[in-house]
Amino acid sequence: MKIAIAGAGAMGSRYGYMLHEKGNDVLLIDGWEDHVKAINENGLRIDENGTSKNVKIPAVLPKDATEVPDLVILFTKSMGLETMLTSIKNILGPNTKVLCLLNGLGHEETVAKYVDKKNVFMGVTLWTAGLVGPGHVTLTGDGSLEVQNIDSSMTDAAKEICDVLSQAGLKAHYSENVVFSIWRKACVNGTLNSCCTLLDCNIKQFGSLGETSNIIRKIITEFSEVAKHYGVTLDVEETAKGIEAIYDPSQAGEHYPSMHQDLIQHHRRTEIDYINGYVSRKAKELGIAAPYNDLITSFIHAKEDLLV
Amino acid sequence: MKIAIAGAGAMGSRYGYMLHEKGNDVLLIDGWEDHVKAINENGLRIDENGTSKNVKIPAVLPKDATEVPDLVILFTKSMGLETMLTSIKNILGPNTKVLCLLNGLGHEETVAKYVDKKNVFMGVTLWTAGLVGPGHVTLTGDGSLEVQNIDSSMTDAAKEICDVLSQAGLKAHYSENVVFSIWRKACVNGTLNSCCTLLDCNIKQFGSLGETSNIIRKIITEFSEVAKHYGVTLDVEETAKGIEAIYDPSQAGEHYPSMHQDLIQHHRRTEIDYINGYVSRKAKELGIAAPYNDLITSFIHAKEDLLV
Numbered sequence: 001m002k003i004a005i006a007g008a009g010a011m012g013s014r015y016g017y018m019l020h021e022k023g024n025d026v027l028l029i030d031g032w033e034d035h036v037k038a039i040n041e042n043g044l045r046i047d048e049n050g051t052s053k054n055v056k057i058p059a060v061l062p063k064d065a066t067e068v069p070d071l072v073i074l075f076t077k078s079m080g081l082e083t084m085l086t087s088i089k090n091i092l093g094p095n096t097k098v099l100c101l102l103n104g105l106g107h108e109e110t111v112a113k114y115v116d117k118k119n120v121f122m123g124v125t126l127w128t129a130g131l132v133g134p135g136h137v138t139l140t141g142d143g144s145l146e147v148q149n150i151d152s153s154m155t156d157a158a159k160e161i162c163d164v165l166s167q168a169g170l171k172a173h174y175s176e177n178v179v180f181s182i183w184r185k186a187c188v189n190g191t192l193n194s195c196c197t198l199l200d201c202n203i204k205q206f207g208s209l210g211e212t213s214n215i216i217r218k219i220i221t222e223f224s225e226v227a228k229h230y231g232v233t234l235d236v237e238e239t240a241k242g243i244e245a246i247y248d249p250s251q252a253g254e255h256y257p258s259m260h261q262d263l264i265q266h267h268r269r270t271e272i273d274y275i276n277g278y279v280s281r282k283a284k285e286l287g288i289a290a291p292y293n294d295l296i297t298s299f300i301h302a303k304e305d306l307l308v
Numbered sequence: 309m310k311i312a313i314a315g316a317g318a319m320g321s322r323y324g325y326m327l328h329e330k331g332n333d334v335l336l337i338d339g340w341e342d343h344v345k346a347i348n349e350n351g352l353r354i355d356e357n358g359t360s361k362n363v364k365i366p367a368v369l370p371k372d373a374t375e376v377p378d379l380v381i382l383f384t385k386s387m388g389l390e391t392m393l394t395s396i397k398n399i400l401g402p403n404t405k406v407l408c409l410l411n412g413l414g415h416e417e418t419v420a421k422y423v424d425k426k427n428v429f430m431g432v433t434l435w436t437a438g439l440v441g442p443g444h445v446t447l448t449g450d451g452s453l454e455v456q457n458i459d460s461s462m463t464d465a466a467k468e469i470c471d472v473l474s475q476a477g478l479k480a481h482y483s484e485n486v487v488f489s490i491w492r493k494a495c496v497n498g499t500l501n502s503c504c505t506l507l508d509c510n511i512k513q514f515g516s517l518g519e520t521s522n523i524i525r526k527i528i529t530e531f532s533e534v535a536k537h538y539g540v541t542l543d544v545e546e547t548a549k550g551i552e553a554i555y556d557p558s559q560a561g562e563h564y565p566s567m568h569q570d571l572i573q574h575h576r577r578t579e580i581d582y583i584n585g586y587v588s589r590k591a592k593e594l595g596i597a598a599p600y601n602d603l604i605t606s607f608i609h610a611k612e613d614l615l616v
Contacts, residue, residue: 198506199610209613211606218603291599295526298519302507305517 001164002069004029004091006084007076008039008059010129011101013137015073015170017046020057022168027069028059029088031080036061038135045136062087071161074100074111078274081107085114092119099147099161101125103258104274105186106282108150118151121158124181127170144171148178180234183227187239190223190275191216192246193259194296198303200264202256207247215292216240219276222290226279229286263300267307272300309472310377312337312399314392315384316347316367318437319409321445323381323478325354328365330476335377336367337396339388344369346443353444370395379469382408382419386582389415393422400427407455407469409433411566412582413494414590416458426459429466432489435478452479456486488542491535495547498531498583499524500554501567502604506611508572510564515555523600524548527584530598534590571608575615580608 001024005016008028020026028044030036036059043054062084068091076084081102085092092098092115099121100111111120127143145165149158158174165172175181195215196206206212217240224234262268273281277297283290309332313324316336328334336352338344344367351362370392376399384392389410393400400406400423407429408419419428435451453473457466466482473480483489503523504514514520525548532542570576581589585605591598 195610198607199614201614205614206610209610211610211613215603215606215610218599289599291526291597292603295523295600295603298523299506302503302514302517302519302523305519306507306509306513 001025001071002067003027003071003073003164004065004069004088006062006072006074006088007080007102008035009075009077010131010137011125011127012073012075013044013046013131014127014129014139015075015101015165016057017044017055017137017139018168018170019165020055024164024168025069026057027065027067028057029062029065029084030059031062031084031087032134033061034134035059038133042135045132046139047132047137048139065091067091068093068096070095070097071164072096072098074098074102074107076102078102078104078107078271079269081110085111089114095119097121097157097161099123101145102274103185103189104271105182105278106274112150118154120150121147121154121161122150122178122182123147123172124178124185144173146173146175146178146181148175179230180232183223183230183232183234184239184242186275186278187220187223187234188243188246189257189259189271190279190293190296191219191243193257193270194272194276194300195219196257197259197263197270198296198299200260202254202260204247204249204254207244213240213244216243218292219296222283222293223279225288226282226286226290229282259300263303263307269304269308270300272297272304276300309333309379310375311335311379311381311472312373312377312396314370314380314382314396315388315410316343317383317385318439318445319433319435320381320383321352321354321439322435322437322447323383323409323473324365325352325363325445325447326476326478327473328363332472332476333377334365335373335375336365337370337373337392338367339370339392339395340442341369342442343367346441350443353440354447355440355445356447373399375399376401376404378403378405379472380404380406382406382410382415384410386410386412386415386579387577389418393419397422403427405429405465405469407431409453410582411493411497412579413490413586414582420458426462428458429455429462429469430458430486430490431455431480432486432493452481454481454483454486454489456483487538488540491531491538491540491542492547492550494583494586495528495531495542496551496554497565497567497579498587498601498604499527499551501565501578502580502584502608504565505567505571505578506604506607508568510562510568512555512557512562515552521548521552524551526600527604530591530601531587533596534587534594534598537590537594567608571611571615577612577616578608580605580612584608 039059125145162172347367433453470480
């Protein structure tokens with residue numbers, strides 16, 4: 001299958017690499033010039049299980065993508081999605097399927113501005129990967145993903161996409177609850193990412209604090225109020241318990257969430273507007289109160305103003 | 309006048325020193341042993357306007373105070389007030405006036421547990437001082453204070469206290485709005501102290517952030533809702549503008565608030581429960597919502613758990 005990875009950072013590179021290894025015709029598209037140049041000159045360097053190899057996969061800047069693929073997998077940062085879609089709109093053919101695997105909320109609405117609803121597929125991925133530098137990623141751990149069509153007539157196409165991904169070892173499952181899973185994952189990010197960033201701590205430390213149990217339930221309650229309006233029922237207590245399981249150091253406990261890495265460690269802007277900020281914004285539109293998410297969003301933006 | 313300073317840190321030492329210089333019979337009472345010992349051995353070292361002197365003023369631990377004074381000035385940290393009152397209750401005679409100058413909200417209720425209402429006087433001070441180390445303080449800048457009786461029959465006594473303080477250069481004014489001034493000052497602390505601590509920035513930086521105008525008004529709105537129940541009317545916009553005047557570097561702008569010094573710089577517990585935490589607690593008792601102050605209080609306690 002002819003597949004373009006739009007946003008070939010850590011996760012996009014993982015997907016691109018695994019799909020390429022299985023014999024798909026993969027193109028990596030990314031806006032970071034040094035990264036694209038390094039991949040084209042030396043191949044994509046993959047560190048995995050203590051071994052290292054350089055894999056020849058073509059890479060281009062978004063403006064230089066010209067061939068229409070069968071499938072585009074969107075893997076930009078949230079704030080880069082719209083720019084990417086604008087740049088690559090000439091390769092989005094009438095039959096090009098678009099699978100959106102970004103973290104965060106509200107991306108379906110953005111994709112729908114550029115892609116016919118029948119070609120839009122939403123997914124949630126549990127794979128991880130790290131970007132070491134230009135053209136260089138590390139792959140650790142196991143993962144899987146869920147995929148769902150948006151247009152009810154496109155179930156078979158969603159299952160086909162799952163097959164292609166699974167043949168490459170990505171363990172894709174067709175699901176009828178992807179929107180639920182997106183919200184559920186957003187709750188994880190909306191508690192652990194934003195609070196660990198504000199408090200400057202890792203997930204295990206956050207879990208050990210006396211106030212944490214109370215804070216996360218307040219945040220999730222507001223997520224669930226907004227989610228209702230998208231037909232998603234989030235059980236606050238069950239969602240909270242799911243998050244609490246992550247504090248375990250044998251899980252991700254010792255890990256600093258990506259938002260902490262972005263803002264505190266690398267002084268980059270965060271995805272807050274697509275997590276707590278999305279809930280805050282939508283709550284305002286819906287006329288419901290979301291003060292905890294309002295304040296957390298404000299504090300993260302304030303910290304961005306200080307550090308970026 | 310026979311005056312005991314209960315809590316002889318930076319501010320208590322300033323008051324004790326100035327009252328002693330005017331000829332009052334001053335006793336410094338403090339729970340920090342090294343401080344008491346240093347004062348008794350070498351005198352209280354005062355650095356002021358580039359000169360330094362050591363002043364002989366007696367100092368004792370709270371449990372060692374035995375003589376009943378005419379006036380006790382309470383100057384502990386908020387969380388030390390109850391312990392101090394318990395320790396010195398034997399020197400609180402039937403005619404001993406007690407002037408409470410602590411920062412924060414709710415102290416009147418605590419003092420009332422130990423002192424007859426007619427002997428309780430509340431005040432707000434705008435003086436500043438710094439504690440360099442045991443027995444050593446620096447005095448900078450100018451100041452003044454407001455004093456008010458709680459019992460309506462005690463106006464003359466409040467004015468007398470003002471006279472004694474003013475004769476010592478402390479510029480005390482009798483006021484009928486001390487409770488308003490306490491709330492007003494608590495709004496300053498409840499915005500600048502807690503937010504600069506959470507965001508790890510100074511007052512000038514905080515003032516420059518895009519979200520600040522919105523954040524402080526949300527906090528003050530909740531303060532004003534609770535203040536109403538204490539007969540105090542806080543105009544949110546006017547209070548916010550008063551706080552915004554402090555961002556000016558020619559005012560306190562470059563300064564890190566005391567809570568930042570306590571928690572971020574010295575890893576000590578903060579007075580949050582007597583500022584935002586008081587509003588949060590009282591709102592709950594009153595059945596009104598104060599989510600911004602709830603969350604700020606939770607976050608500061610979480611940060612205490614991480615750093616103290």
